[in-house]
Amino acid sequence: MKDTATPALRAESLVKTHHGEGAPAHAVRGVDLCVRQGEFVAVTGPSGAGKSTLLHLLGGLQRPDSGSIWLDGVCTDGYSEAQWAVARRRRIGVVFQFFNLVSNLSVADNVELPALLAGVSPKRARAEREELLAELGLTGKERSMPGELSGGEQQRVALARALVNHPPLLLADEPAGSLDSKGTREVTRLLSRFHQRGQTILLVTHDARMASTADRVISFFDGRIADDAALDGTPSPGKGISAVLELKD
Numbered sequence: 001m002k003d004t005a006t007p008a009l010r011a012e013s014l015v016k017t018h019h020g021e022g023a024p025a026h027a028v029r030g031v032d033l034c035v036r037q038g039e040f041v042a043v044t045g046p047s048g049a050g051k052s053t054l055l056h057l058l059g060g061l062q063r064p065d066s067g068s069i070w071l072d073g074v075c076t077d078g079y080s081e082a083q084w085a086v087a088r089r090r091r092i093g094v095v096f097q098f099f100n101l102v103s104n105l106s107v108a109d110n111v112e113l114p115a116l117l118a119g120v121s122p123k124r125a126r127a128e129r130e131e132l133l134a135e136l137g138l139t140g141k142e143r144s145m146p147g148e149l150s151g152g153e154q155q156r157v158a159l160a161r162a163l164v165n166h167p168p169l170l171l172a173d174e175p176a177g178s179l180d181s182k183g184t185r186e187v188t189r190l191l192s193r194f195h196q197r198g199q200t201i202l203l204v205t206h207d208a209r210m211a212s213t214a215d216r217v218i219s220f221f222d223g224r225i226a227d228d229a230a231l232d233g234t235p236s237p238g239k240g241i242s243a244v245l246e247l248k249d
């Protein structure tokens with residue numbers, strides 16, 4: 001049985017400084033974070049606050065200068081690239097603003113690829129893909145190439161790809177950042193639907209309506225958590241569902 005007491009994600013004293021051309025950018029300056037199983041957390045904040053860097057650290061796409069990250073209670077200190085790659089295949093789904101689809105693979109192949117890489121049989125990968133594409137309203141698009149789809153459709157394929165291995169945690173960085181308001185509503189509804197089924201989600205977004213569908217909103221400012229709605233002692237108001245119901249076409 002799933003241990004719901006163990007946080008889906010925990011980070012302690014995370015620090016990351018980028019050394020580029022100019023002055024060092026202190027993107028993450030000591031972040032402690034705990035995300036419960038099944039929680040939907042939105043991270044908001046001004047441009048340059050360090051939100052994307054934080055998500056990259058939590059997904060193992062960049063390494064912290066110091067601090068630790070636990071996935072489902074397992075400490076990732078000392079994880080190799082290969083171990084992070086396995087974690088991203090099995091335990092963390094990642095969706096970014098720009099779809100991250102393989103442009104010369106069909107929709108079907110894009111979605112099945114992570115499953116096949118994780119050792120799932122071709123038959124099961126196909127079944128998972130069919131189920132997800134149907135769920136995301138993409139049946140009939142299997143043979144299309146990413147470049148033949150609208151932005152909203154591409155982002156739904158990216159979601160299918162991120163979720164095909166049923167990762168306990170979904171990290172989404174501005175998943176609707178390149179979409180119009182209709183596409184944003186589509187992605188918002190889908191995230192909410194997956195959350196209602198128990199998916200843990202950590203979402204970075206500039207979109208206030210999208211953030212309002214989460215259980216908890218963290219404001220990130222200058223590399224630090226400036227405000228965390230879960231810290232003020234109020235129980236989660238369950239506003240997520242009502243905010244989604246308010247989203248009209």
Ligand SMILES: Nc1ncnc2c1ncn2[C@@H]1O[C@H](COP(=O)(O)OP(=O)(O)OP(=O)(O)O)[C@@H](O)[C@H]1O
Pocket residue numbers: 018019020021025026027045046047048049050051052053054
């Ligand atoms: N690879 C990098 N090399 C150098 N500096 C970087 C790098 N990535 C990010 N930075 C800097 O780190 C700081 C935080 O950037 P980050 O992208 O994490 O912020 P953000 O809150 O996600 O911004 P946005 O909302 O605009 O995407 C910024 O000053 C940025 O310029």
